[in-house]
Amino acid sequence: MAHDTAGREAAHSWRVFHGTGVLPAGGPADIPxxxxxxxxxxxxxxxxxxxxxxxxxxxxxxxxxxxxxxxxxxxxxxxxxxxxxxxxxxxxxxxxxxxxxxxxxxxxxxxxxxxxxxxxxxxxxxxxxxEYDSIGRAQAIAAWRAGGPTEPGGAAPEQPPYLxxxxxxxxxxxxxxxxxxxxxxxxxxxxxxxxxxxxxxxxxxxxxxxxxxxxxxxxxxxxxxxxxxxxxxxxxxxxxxxxxxxxxxxxxxxxxxxxxxxxxxxxxxxxMLPPSREQLLAIVASHLRRRPEGVSALVDDFERRVRDGGTQSVDQLLNAVQLTTAGGFQRDDDGRKLIEMLLRDLAKGR
CATH class of the missing domain: 3.40.50.300 (P-loop containing nucleotide triphosphate hydrolases)
Known part of the structure; x- marks a missing residue:
């Protein structure tokens, strides 16, 4: 096992980016x-x-x-x-x-x-x-030539407007x-x-x-x-x-x-492929700064919809988790309808 770990580390030794999204404690890696x-x-x-x-x-x-x-x-x-x-x-x-x-x-x-x-x-x-603001410059030049200020309340500049x-x-x-x-x-x-x-x-x-x-x-x-x-x-x-x-x-x-x-x-x-279940749980924990109760069931529901050919976004899962873990949310008929709306198939246009 130690040999396999050492082998993986050696194979990845050329990497400067590891996909963590976290700046290392010793500072950023040197880019070749x-x-x-x-x-x-x-x-x-x-x-x-x-x-x-x-x-x-x-x-x-x-x-x-x-x-x-x-x-x-x-x-x-x-x-x-x-x-x-x-x-x-x-x-x-x-x-x-x-x-x-x-x-x-x-x-x-x-x-x-x-x-x-x-x-x-x-x-x-x-x-x-x-972007070049040609109209703004033309107006500034006209004001300068007329001897007036280039901005309301300002004094007339001695030099033409700076390009x-x-x-x-x-x-x-x-x-x-x-x-x-x-x-x-x-x-x-x-x-x-x-x-x-x-x-x-x-x-x-x-x-x-x-x-x-x-x-x-x-x-x-x-x-x-x-x-x-x-x-x-x-x-x-x-x-x-x-x-x-x-x-x-x-x-x-x-x-x-x-x-x-x-x-x-x-x-x-x-x-990029859709994230795995483990990755979805990590994304939820990262964004919500915690792993709420009941999140596993929502992740399973989200994965099922994707497996069935639906077009779902991770943002939809985050919205559903945030809403359903808020204090006082009821999983009654109205609550289930709301979850269904949040996790709807985006390919269907509604």
Missing amino acids: GPPPWREFSGEPLQPTPPEDDRTALRRLGGSEVARPNLRDEEIDTVNAALVLRRPLLVTGPPGVGKSTLAYLAARELGLGRVLQWSIVSRTTLRDGLY GDFITLGPLGTALLGYARPRVLLIDELDKSDIDLPNDLLHVLENGSYDVPELIRGALTTASVFTDDPDRHAEIVGGRVECREFPLVVITSNGEREFPAAFRRRCLPLE
Whole structure:
């Protein structure tokens, strides 16, 4: 038995991510250097990104509870993406924990706030890279030329409005800044995008860089712009952004469409399966900070529905557990109807 344990530890010794979602007591693990073909040299070096403990706690639950939510194959694929500096294309049914994976990695590896880019049918590549407020700048320039204040109650400025004040980097644009350690970028539900977005995204992720034409035309050697991190700025040199450490990119898909072969070839595929009973119990205990009475029966009911071909989300189970363990809840006819509504089959559209 000891020999088997030692063998497993040796086989997993290359891992820096273990799927716990808990920052080790000795600090985050060192991430191996990139392969030569994925080396970048973005400048200038940006400050350490902020933490977002509140969001991580909301998404992951209490850090004091171990969460065996990932299989060995899934953990290995995440580690491969970290080592090879390649995006992860995560597929699986709704509610299986695809987006949660980004938060697990960010907290365990101490990589700061997760940059989240939620995709809709109208999303373009530029939405993820940066936003330029051309109307706001035009109004500010007009007010400056007229000799009035650019803001109500303010004094008239001596210099024209600063171009960088009207540029805000998006989640993708922020992730590709020059950080000493990789940022975590969650591109959520890419399968909802316009047909061209995956190919447009492919080139940026392959090159690890992009240009901000407005800054290039503005002939600013260095510009300070807003980032997707609250109250943070970044310095951009020559209107070009290049990463130093390629981010851990987690791209989720519900399998509603196929992606181009060139896009899939550059991503590492990770298919997440519905959690086991043990994993469901751990998720409930993690989010509720305890294991309530009666939770086993609800988990069994949830598993039965999934086995019977239903489309259920783990969020539904958490809602049912929270409601039924609240003080005064009655499991009478009305109570059973309410549980039935909470655990309904999402594929049926009601």
